[in-house]
Amino acid sequence: MNPVDFSVLLRGDYPRMIANGLVTMLELTALAWLLAMLIGTLLALARMTTSRVARGLVAAWVEYHQNVPMLVQVFLWYFGIAALLPAELQVWINRHGGEFIFATISISLAMSAYVSEDLRGGIRAIPKSQLEAARALGLSYLQSFRLVVLPQALRIALPTLVNHTVLLFKGTALAMTIGVAELTYATREIETQTFKTVEIYLFTTVVYLGFSLLIMLAGNLAERRWALAAR
Numbered sequence: 001m002n003p004v005d006f007s008v009l010l011r012g013d014y015p016r017m018i019a020n021g022l023v024t025m026l027e028l029t030a031l032a033w034l035l036a037m038l039i040g041t042l043l044a045l046a047r048m049t050t051s052r053v054a055r056g057l058v059a060a061w062v063e064y065h066q067n068v069p070m071l072v073q074v075f076l077w078y079f080g081i082a083a084l085l086p087a088e089l090q091v092w093i094n095r096h097g098g099e100f101i102f103a104t105i106s107i108s109l110a111m112s113a114y115v116s117e118d119l120r121g122g123i124r125a126i127p128k129s130q131l132e133a134a135r136a137l138g139l140s141y142l143q144s145f146r147l148v149v150l151p152q153a154l155r156i157a158l159p160t161l162v163n164h165t166v167l168l169f170k171g172t173a174l175a176m177t178i179g180v181a182e183l184t185y186a187t188r189e190i191e192t193q194t195f196k197t198v199e200i201y202l203f204t205t206v207v208y209l210g211f212s213l214l215i216m217l218a219g220n221l222a223e224r225r226w227a228l229a230a231r
Contacts (some may be wrong), residue, residue: 009203014217021186023209028104028172028182033165035108040115045145058116058150065113070106071174075108078178101223103175107168114164121160129137161220166212170190173208183207 009018047058049156065073082090092103124151134144154161176185184204191200 004198006199006203008194008199009190012108012143014190017181017186017190018183021181021183024100024180025172025182025184028100028107028175028180029169030036031104032108032111032172033168034109035104036115036168039112041119041150041153043112043116044119044123062113062117066117069169070110071177072176074103077149078102084136099175099179103172103178103180107171107175111164111168111171113162114167117149118157118160118164119150119153122155122157123149126152154213158219158223162216162222163181165176165219166215169211169215170208 043058043061046054049055057124078099082093082098085093090098130148130152131144134148135141139147172182173184175182176188179185187200187204191197194200
């Protein structure tokens with residue numbers, strides 16, 4: 001039985017591969033999260049309007065992205081939608097990291113559906129009288145939502161938003177399937193070359209677990225801070 005030897009991770013070019021994979025993983029997570037929050041907020045606002053068309057379109061968006069596996073959505077964007085773009089645009093995208101771009105788009109759109117539902121639940125928990133009071137003070141509909149409703153909705157929805165942030169973070173590993181050299185891709189390449197399966201994937205497991213716990217800790221700290229500020 002061969003002993004477990006983690007020193008293999010420090011040999012040759014492997015530290016650079018791991019470092020680059022970590023950076024790519026974090027960049028993908030940050031960009032996808034920002035887009036998911038932006039799109040999810042707009043979707044939540046549209047879902048709360050009186051327009052049946054807007055509510056129906058958002059409901060369809062949410063149902064699609066919550067019920068189709070994220071991996072299928074990644075493949076659809078990279079192999080399907082990308083092929084429908086003009087040839088010149090395809091060339092430009094491929095020259096500027098097409099794999100990373102389409103992974104960011106697909107993951108952020110998938111998670112925007114969860115964000116919109118989290119925020120919608122938070123908005124519905126706020127008494128309508130607060131919106132009416134904001135309007136009575138002279139704020140427009142959008143100003144009332146931005147300054148009065150959304151901050152409270154974010155506070156209420158924070159626990160589920162943190163959970164879905166962790167889900168988004170873990171989902172970035174799916175980007176390896178289309179060639180994005182994030183952490184899972186890098187460690188798989190090292191495992192293929194060294195055959196040190198236990199060491200490589202145990203290291204990857206610890207990294208993902210560590211970052212997931214950091215996200216949850218940050219969310220917990222934010223909840224406590226908001227709770228103190230609300231007193």
